[in-house]
Amino acid sequence: MNVDDLEWQRTHNGRVLTQLVDSLVEHGCLDLLVETARERGDWACAQAAVRGLSAQGEWERAWEVIAPFAATGWRPAVRAGADVLLGLGRTSQALDLVRPQDGDEDGYxxxxxxxxxxxxxGRVDEAVDVFAARLWDMRMLWALVEVTEERGHDERVLELLTPIAEEVRRDPEQPRARAxxxxPSAQSRVLERSGRADEALRLRAEDVVADRGWPSDTVDDYAKLLARHGRLEELRELATGPARYNAVRPYVAALxxxxxxxxxxDYLRGLIAATPYPGNYESRLMELLMRQGRTEDALQVVEHxxxxxxxGNLLQAAMILLAEQGRHDRALEIAAQRSPEYLTENEKFWIRDNRWWLMGESGRCREATAEVEALPEGEVDDRELTIAWLLAQDGRLDDAIARLRPLPGIRAATDLAGLLVRQGKYAEALSVIPDVATRREEERRFWTDRAQQTEPAGGL
Structure with missing residues (x-):
């Protein structure tokens, strides 16, 4: 186990492996995850095991899992280890573990x-002191706001933030203000949570009027603040004025x-009528009408x-919204009604994959499988994975598993593992995931082969 391997896992495991190990926790497989973390140095397993053990109050076992990872000095493992030590009541050891070292490359x-x-x-004053010495960094400024929430230190935080916000307002072009x-937004958030919403609203209103050339987040921040406090009339003025673009979504949500x-x-239809390229407003109106169950009215807005x-095409967005409502057949219908020119351009690119997914979700798995299998093998990306998914959707888990077993690559392995979990074969599910060394070697070979394929033939 080393920092390089751990960092590689963080950037390559992705959401799929996290979902797999979380599902194993839900099935009570903590012992299996503990053993896999120990044997293979698998960070996803270690994280899930530590979360599960901590939730059960098994802090000693959680420390046994995380200690070897934290010993590498890798920042995410160090942070997780400190939390476990806090759970054990070993505060001094937790602080020693996580305390930054001179020249720490991960400063923030x-x-x-x-x-x-x-x-x-419970040493909030000391935490605030840590941030107070480093507020030249925007990330530190926001971290101060987030870490102190509901900790009873808002006045102290405001003492630090207010002079900086005022400096930014006075001269937004100077380098420190740009950084x-x-x-002002951070100040507004702390004012609001400390019960001084009126003051926050006044300052944000002044910021919008002053238009100091800040990013559009100023309008968005003010609009959301108005919405949270039911100030619909002021929000309407903002959403119909010159800075309306970033107030549209909060205003519609508030209404x-x-x-x-x-x-x-009516508001969205007015924007659509008055805007040369109203795609964003049409999309929002479609979503609004869909949420009201007015499916055909929603489609009428965007079908052009x-x-x-x-x-500007909103076909895929409409198909996804229909699928979320369980209207898979209607989504398939609007895709099939497209012009020959559009289908020629997009059939292979995305429409057929979406069609197979919709058919699978709506119980037409065998029909979709037949479509995929009728195409030449090189014609469809991830052909075998798609067929395996359709087989699983159709309840034919054994057939899907048999299809996945011989396939190379981490995606096939994780799909296979997910199906094995559904069959209660938890240990086998983890065993089919290649270890880190194997996966890194697969990646190295992939890029080596790709580089060789792109090298020009012959020499100079």
């Missing part, structure tokens, strides 16, 4: 971790939350884009 992460452990130990341009659906619809060969 290291100091934030240290401050968070201080907070976890800390979100200080919808208040049950004022007709107003939200469905044969567009450019970026």
């Amino acid at each position: 992460d290291a100091w934030r971790d240290y401050a968070e452990v201080l907070v976890g130990a 800390l341009w979100a200080a 919808e939350a208040a049950g004022r659906f007709d107003e939200a619809e 884009t469905f044969d567009d060969l450019y970026d």
